[in-house]
Amino acid sequence: MDLLSPLDTAMMAAELLASPMHVGVVLILSPPPDAGPGYVDDVYASALVGVQPIDRRLRRYPHRGVDTGGMWVWRELESVDLEHHCQRRTLSVDAGGLWELIGELDAERLDRSRPMWMSYLIDGLEDGRFAFYVKVHHTVIDGVAGLRMITDALSADPAEHAMPPFYADRWTGPPPDTSSGLVSRLTAPLRWVGGTVGSGVGLVEAVVTGMLATVVDSLVAHVTKLPFDAPYTRFNGRLGAGRAVCAGSWPRHRIQAIQQLAGVSANDVITAMLAGVVRQWLREHEELPDRSLVAVCPITVRSHAGRSSKQSSGNMFGLWLCPLGTDLDDPGARLGLIHRSMAAGKRWVAKRGSAASLLTNAGSVAATVIPPLLPVTWQGRTGYNLPISHVPGPRTEMYFNGAHVEEIYPVSTVYDGQGLNVTTCSYADRVGFGFVAGADVVPDIERFIPLTEACLAELEVAVGACPG
Numbered sequence: 001m002d003l004l005s006p007l008d009t010a011m012m013a014a015e016l017l018a019s020p021m022h023v024g025v026v027l028i029l030s031p032p033p034d035a036g037p038g039y040v041d042d043v044y045a046s047a048l049v050g051v052q053p054i055d056r057r058l059r060r061y062p063h064r065g066v067d068t069g070g071m072w073v074w075r076e077l078e079s080v081d082l083e084h085h086c087q088r089r090t091l092s093v094d095a096g097g098l099w100e101l102i103g104e105l106d107a108e109r110l111d112r113s114r115p116m117w118m119s120y121l122i123d124g125l126e127d128g129r130f131a132f133y134v135k136v137h138h139t140v141i142d143g144v145a146g147l148r149m150i151t152d153a154l155s156a157d158p159a160e161h162a163m164p165p166f167y168a169d170r171w172t173g174p175p176p177d178t179s180s181g182l183v184s185r186l187t188a189p190l191r192w193v194g195g196t197v198g199s200g201v202g203l204v205e206a207v208v209t210g211m212l213a214t215v216v217d218s219l220v221a222h223v224t225k226l227p228f229d230a231p232y233t234r235f236n237g238r239l240g241a242g243r244a245v246c247a248g249s250w251p252r253h254r255i256q257a258i259q260q261l262a263g264v265s266a267n268d269v270i271t272a273m274l275a276g277v278v279r280q281w282l283r284e285h286e287e288l289p290d291r292s293l294v295a296v297c298p299i300t301v302r303s304h305a306g307r308s309s310k311q312s313s314g315n316m317f318g319l320w321l322c323p324l325g326t327d328l329d330d331p332g333a334r335l336g337l338i339h340r341s342m343a344a345g346k347r348w349v350a351k352r353g354s355a356a357s358l359l360t361n362a363g364s365v366a367a368t369v370i371p372p373l374l375p376v377t378w379q380g381r382t383g384y385n386l387p388i389s390h391v392p393g394p395r396t397e398m399y400f401n402g403a404h405v406e407e408i409y410p411v412s413t414v415y416d417g418q419g420l421n422v423t424t425c426s427y428a429d430r431v432g433f434g435f436v437a438g439a440d441v442v443p444d445i446e447r448f449i450p451l452t453e454a455c456l457a458e459l460e461v462a463v464g465a466c467p468g
Helices: 006-017 039-047 098-107 143-151 182-198 200-221 252-262 266-284 304-308 331-360 362-369 445-463
Strands: 022-030 060-063 073-076 086-090 117-123 130-137 243-251 294-300 317-323 386-392 403-411 420-427 430-438
Touching (some): 039 086, 098 130, 098 243, 143 386, 143 403, 252 266, 252 430, 266 331, 266 420, 294 331, 294 362, 317 331, 430 445
Parallel strands (some): 386 420
Antiparallel strands (some): 022 130, 060 073, 294 317, 420 430
């Protein structure tokens, strides 16, 4: 019996109470120069052929019942209905733009009775371009591994054709154990509990020392935050059913120039840009708190072996609470604060591991996601205000069957208490910013795009970089 991990079980339970828990990505492509009028039709038709085995991660679906003792387990299908999972949409003038459609598709829940993923080929973009939107449940794969699964289907060679779709199985190692016999079903819970208890002493030690370190870092070094230490914002309330999405990309060299002059990481610069964006947006709405906003930032602990494995799945990340310095007027000071905080966070997670990191920050997560579920209105302090994630993408220009991938944009998860999510993805010589929010929470989400440019320019001035 293939049990879901405790973290993934928690995600399934959270989705029953609140919002969908999937992650996604949008690829915008341009047809090759010699493409005929039926090129996109052929691309879609090839996606439905299914001549290759489907990745095992995309054949699984969750199940819970009397036969599993009420526990969540993975079941696996031999045959997947590709016509259901691979759909097509066409933009029209009346239907709105691409990001409005992505928002509508993102709001739809994945069917738990099927493998929990969907892909959409979207045509009708300007200049004959088209897009792929792929979403996968967070229990199936995390954002880093999910993007890698997508990019593994691409090629740096524009002349390469007859390429298999992203869902094709590229794993050539021995098949995983899929035993479903009675002995396996009865002993799986014992093996799971035994493994948890066996590693429990070290985990408890890491959690306790992690909590003490967090208190010290918060009170002395001011590089992280304690539970209920973030101010309440509209991002921390209940969500409606609608979703709002927007995206844009910026040249990597502009970010690198700030990075080099300030002596920080590229992700520090990006986080500082986003700190400026939410600060200015809240000021425009006369809702900027006096206390600094706090971002929860995933820090990957995926090993080198895990990065190269085509079978890598599940969630392999720690969490860190980063003060964004939104109470500071100086963008350079905000960048310095973010750099100090994230440097401490990377050391913290590397020393204590993913599980200890998640447990240590469980109080802050609970302080964020539980109050909106209560029958009374809560607008007190919260655990954090928004997540900010950075996902590495391909370093070179990529193609799919000759079509050039122009942009790659993440589309991440929002739910009650976490009404705004920002994820960035580096690709070739640029960085894509994907903003996702509850439609009622950020009705003017497209405003984030010019604000991002303004905050990048603000940082360039602060460190003495030449914009361009």
